[in-house]
Amino acid sequence: MPWTAIRWGVGLVVLIAAFATSSAWWPPLSRLIDQTLASQRASSDDEHSGPHDDSPGHAAHNESTAIGNATASLQLTPQALKNLGLTQDFLRPIELSTYRRSITVPAVVVAKPGRSSIIVSSPLNGVVTHVHAVTGEAVMPGELLFEVRLTYEDLVETQTAYLKTVSELQVEAREINRLEQATQSGAISGKLLLERRYAKEKLEAFATSQREALRMHGLSDRQVDAIGTNGKLLRDLRIVAPDVDEHDHDEELRLSQVQIRPVSFRQDPSLPPSLPPTNDASHRHSHDQPGTPLVIDDLLVHKGQAIMAGEKLCSLSDYTRLFIEGKAFENDVNAITEAAKRGWAVDAVISSSSGQETVRGLKLTFVSNSIDPDSRTLSMFVELPNEVVRDETNNENQRFLSWKYRLGQRMELRVPVEEWEHQIVLPVDAVVRDGADWFVFQQNGKSFTRVPVHVRYRDQNAAVIANDGSVYPGDVIALKAAHQMQMAIKNKSGGAVDPHAGHNH
Template identity: 70%
Template sequence: MRPNLSKLPWAAIRIVMSVVIVVAVGLSYSLWWPPLSGWIDTTLSAQRTASAANENGHAADDAPESGVAEVTSLELTPQARMNLGLTPEFLTPIELSNYRRSITVPAVVVAKPGRSSIVVSSPLNGVVTHVHAVTGEAVQPGDLLFEVRLTYEDLVETQTAYLKTISELEVENREIVRLEEATRSGAISGKQLLERRYAKEKLEAFAKSQREALRLHGLSDRQIEAIGRDGKLLGDLKIVAPDVDSHAQDDELRLSQIAAHPVSFTQSLDTPLPKAHSSEQKLLVIDDLRIHKGQAITSGERLCSLSDYTQLFIEGKAFENDVTAIAEAAQQGWTVDAVFSGSTGQQVVRGLNLAFVSNSIHPESRTLSLFVELPNEMVRDKTNAEGQRFVAWKYRLGQRLELRIPVEEWENQIVLPIDAVVKEGADWFVFQQNGKHFTRVPVHVRHRDQRTVVIANDGSIYPGDVIARKAAHQMQMAIKNQSGGAIDPHAGHAH
């Protein structure tokens, strides 16, 4: 009798079916196990190979292969622009300009020979009665520096002899007038009148020679005439500041009758300065003051020196190999840039004229000297309660700097600051502004130095495009960060 499965409980049916399946799998083991084992081994091996390749070659995978899209544009908020220093002056359209490739040479500020220094000497012997100047004070041509009482015997004797001759001439003239009247009336003969006229001619000849002697001592015609007119000897000498450009101050000695403006004088601060202190005149600084009141001085003795700092020279020292390039720059009339370094950074003075280039090379250092004109600027001008004026100049003798001398000129070039480009591998990039976005654009750098780069005008960027002229390195770091790549702290720096 066959069992009725429909009447068996469901649990018993599951047990029977499980036993049947286990028996069937065991009987067919040799048929299905080898293929399944091979498939499992192949799959595991492929997964291990892919994992190793991903670990070793992850840095070389391109963004599209890794599934991450490369970012080439950056949106900057107004605050971000200010943080990067992208003010309107650093977001300007490209303009074609001429680029001059330059060489840098060390230099120093020096005096202008024959112009920057003036020596004041005593023209005659005497004793200093007053010193109006102080060391470091600023004066102008015509200002009174020293007063001297003359002790020069030859000058005193010549003045005395000339004054005596002038007096004798006056007596002879009166006598001649009297004799002429007497001769016309017949009271005396004409012989006496003729003798007086001969005596007058002799006195006139003496007076002429004495006037020439006084001129040799430094007196002018006006001063000599004053001696004869006033009958007084000139005993006090006033020494004033000379003029660098004009010799009008040196045409005559400043003797006792000549008015001169003293350098130092006491006045209230409300009193206007005399006309001599007009800003239109040159200022001379008193250096090396060597005399004092009561000191006896001799003719030709140095009293002080005055320095004119309004125009100086920069002396550059170029190497012997740069002689040809510097000569070409001088021939072309190209201007020179001076770079001063200080605590606040570098200051560049542009457009200086190359005055001349030395015709000889220093035998020991093998350097060539070149001289550049440097107009100076006054940075301080103060007058104290005693009327003494002190000034300070921007550029000082002995100050060290660098000169940038152009040696080659390229016309119609795209010239940008060095901070406007960034290097990534073999590529150079600039950032072009498109509204709020800054797009990274690859460019070809033809030439670069420490300050500027020359970009090839090959169509990557055009004149008129607005380019960020600084912070290219920071924007490149931001793009790398957005792309998900590791940030290289040295990216964009060329070592």
């Protein structure tokens, strides 16, 4: 009895283990059994038909049997694998993933309003004495662009009046000091001293109003104080590249006392000695300077040109972050709005002579609230981070940049509109069609077995395969060249080859 109980117990454990691991050993075993039975049926048919049976029905049956079974696998040499591009990147185990069905929207790269383009204009009237930049040059915030000799009459007159008032205040202060000493000795009456003090207060009030007028012209307190201290008018204006991201409301005009960095290495010898010497490192372009590089697109002035207040001197462009503007059809409005609501990422496809490039994971920033009445399309805007592909500095220390993405460049946007979870998703080149069947090629050692699958959905980029047991997560599938391998199988079988089989245009 004990031995019988032990045998029953061991048998029960084996059955439980076999049932628990059935998902691992049953599919291969089932395919092996099917192939064995199919081979036996083929052999039986050959025996019944006889070695000299050349009837058309038997010939067609033998040919279809050969195509469907005997040549259902393909062995590729290492050279063939390389020719087909089946590297390790394209021979990977399949995994369950989330598939997002998407629509394709034509798009074009555009500037970000309010950021990509910056206009540099003169705040005052004057004459351009130096131009320190050239068209196409990249400059950093704070670098010198232009020097202007001021001819703005109102500013000159206000500075002159303020300097005169300061001088008169100094005279009044000395006179009041003299009268205070004379009044204490009794030589003159106190009434005269009081009148002089009233006159000084009037001058101080007048000087205060003149200071505010100078501040309205853009001068800072430090610059106004310098006029009274040095007794000289400020006549030279230096215009520098602005900062895109930062702005100081108390920023002063770059006048002759201000230390700045000229854009180019060569410096005009007439510049004031207050600037650092030309061999100082701060004069050269530094790629480590904080801020965003700006490219000079339009340079509209030249040396000796008279300019008016508010006149455009040049335009600067910030290409670090751009927009992709997509034009969706009116019928897709609800789907795109839902994608923006869910925060789904958008892919951009760029076509070129070397093929297609896909930029993944872009953010859908916003969708327009109006439909174009002429084209009946809806505008949508996607963030596009840009990158520098060329950064060179010439002998004159002028820096030039080339960006990867350019304004006006055409693209396509893939906008997800539906999400399917836990799907087997393969590249479209991994599946091939033959009649009513779809096939993938599973790697088994050095061979590739053609496996029929059910394609639930297919677009121009990917195919969703039903998880019905034909293939399993973890199986190694050829992720490309399915069409070429299908043609190789047909050539091997000796059947007629359709060059367009499984390949849709």
